[in-house]
Amino acid sequence: MSEDIAVTKFREYLRVNTEQPKPDYHACQKFLYSLADELGITRTSHEMVPGKPIVIMTIPGVEPSLPSLIFYSHTDVVPTFKEHWTYDPCSAHKDEHGRIFARGAQDMKCVGSQYFEAIRRHFLRGKRQFRRTVHLVWGPDEEIGGRDGMGKFVDTDEFRTLNVGFALDEGLASENEARAGKFWRKCANLGLQAFEVIFTGGTGHASKFVENTAIEKLHKFMDCALAFRAKQKANLDGNPDLHDGDVTTLNITVIEGGVQTNVVPEKIVIKVDCRVALTEDFYELEKRIRGWCEDDGVTLQFRSKSTMRIVTPTTRDDPWWAALEDVLDEEGCPFTKEIFPAGTDSRYLRAKGLKAIGFSPMINTPSLLHDHNEYISESTFLRGVEIYEKLIERLADLA
Template identity: 50%
Template sequence: MCFGSFATLGPAMAPGKTGKSTGPLEDPSVTLFREYLRIDTVHPKPDYEAAIQFLERIGTDLGLTGKTVDLSPGYVVLILTWPGTNPHLRSILLNSHTDVVPVFEEHWTYPPFEAVKDSQGNIYARGAQDMKCVSIQYLEAIRRLKTEGKSFARTIHLTFVPDEEVGGHKGMEVFVQRPEFRALNVGFALDEGLASPSDTFSVFYGEKSPWWIKVKCMGSPGHGSRFISNTAAEKMHKVINSFLAFRESERQRLKSDSSLTLGDVTSLNLTMLEGGVSFNVVPSEMAVGFDVRIPPTMDLKAFEEQVAAWCRDAGDGVTYEFFQKCMDQNVTSTEESDPWWKAFSGACSVRKLQLKLEIFPAATDSRYIRAVGHPAIGFSPMNRTPVLLHDHNEFLNEQVFLRGIDIYARLLPALASVPPLPTEG
């Protein structure tokens, strides 16, 4: 699911695939953004070391204190800190991930790691929206505020974490259990959101629970020329029909109610099929995998009972197991009485930003932050922008990027100046 002045200004990139400079000087924040995009942190072998060194360089330039936390070999969290004037107060956490998803380069107009900028100012690169933009926007907003001589009561921490794009199991999920995370004394966190094609800005106060379910069907084997009874394939057919009938009912519910977003319904997709050894042999075992994303409004226990019923109805020898089963359904308060939300929404109101509150349709590292008791909002300031996260030709316009810095330069003072809460004395 990002300001101030540099000693050196970087050149703009001319349209085309070469990435060579032929145009006028560009805003130094954009130059920095494009430099980050050119660091290849794509799975399955992200260059985390290069990304951390790049971010550490910026942190040093900004006068931020920095430390790294080794979670496991090759998996490092960078923490940059802008101390507040009252370190006893809970801090503001600005989180972003350094990894990006793979690309199918043949479908891209420009090479996905050259950060080409076209004549309209659109910057094409993997990570342009998800979420290297936000990382640089955080840093450049802090640059602007520090240049203006600002200081705030609450400490601001920036965390740059690995592994988010493959589940965060070696990243944020581990990090939130570490003493280094607890030492951050987090009060409120910002993390990634999504682009919005409309004038509104999407704000995510919760996430779906991702469940990956594998259903195994056992049945009678035999020769492919015979009508074998009680086959694994017949049972699988019933299982698939049950799951996909539910999928269609949720799709129709979303389609028929304009007040609903994708985050309000359960999405379900068949993603894997396994079974068979030969064309002329009826297999004794087949398996099917489903990716299910469940909103926090659904009763998780009741839904698992439904899954169990679908399997029972398919016949004997049908079992299921979970490869991922997130049970956390925490959501962040968006009540005006909540001091964090009041600060966030108030700063947006000053900028006349139209906010659309949503449940995130997929999953981000915010779920791990909420799970350990901290309010977190997913927000990427990209409106009037097509949603291209994980898609071909992912891009972000430089003016949208620069406006995002302006927005964070308003948000951070509001959040870091929230008065002491009752729990803080």
């Protein structure tokens, strides 16, 4: 049985290894250029930092003075632990059930591919132009904050010439049919996004009761941090009306220190990821975290901090939202409007006053972004192409 070209090209894209921390952006750009060249789409690239290209495919509109559309996706993916995968995460293996296993299958090479394949279908039907200009934008480094990609690009003349009016970005998979992807109204939980705590103390032979150790100070910090985390989780679990993006999450993600088993470590460094809910007071939370670090020999350093509270409208009086909602209703795609529980590059667009919505058409699919054995089914992927085919046309032809 022959495979739909959309699936074939998607699997080829998945095989381009863009895994952090050493994504092969050169190979990725070459692949994306080959896609654009297949359809005769103008493509350019811009590097804010050498070796980290933003690739832009542009379909000029009939009325180019109208604000344009960005259909955005990031090209990098998070690291994998191959020993926990059934199939090689760069193989894009398709099993007998039509499930395509690869890093990026959900987050978010599927969405970028669905945009492009929707455009391919329009071109095959003979529609090679819309009322508004359409830009397919492929950005680097989103998985490590996007500062060298979209974070810098939005401040350039090249970005301003795009004349952006509205953008779509990624959402999340939904494990049932009641939520055809997740919509988000804000780049949520981006308050004190990332910080580092350094603990220093006494050292010596591990056979001794060394006083004032870094480990003791770490233990005190963890007691406070985990108690806060447990309270947030209890709030989420105790209220069925709340979703992940409605509470503040805090996780210790990296612990570094020690030299060998018989030496008490003089220094321990931890890294913490904290996503701040809209209802949380950023400054009070920062004050609380600093209180956990008041001991001598404890240093707090913020690596990424944002206090944005920018919300994209999701009401019928907004023409972008109304058009999007109409398409989903027509396609029989129930949805919920939720706060996205992570950070995406759309926060840089919102910071410039632009409207952006996140959506990934993945239903009946377990959310496996950043997890082992990430996959999307062939049928779900192709259904997403159909939805974007209609969605792109409706938005791009909006008066």
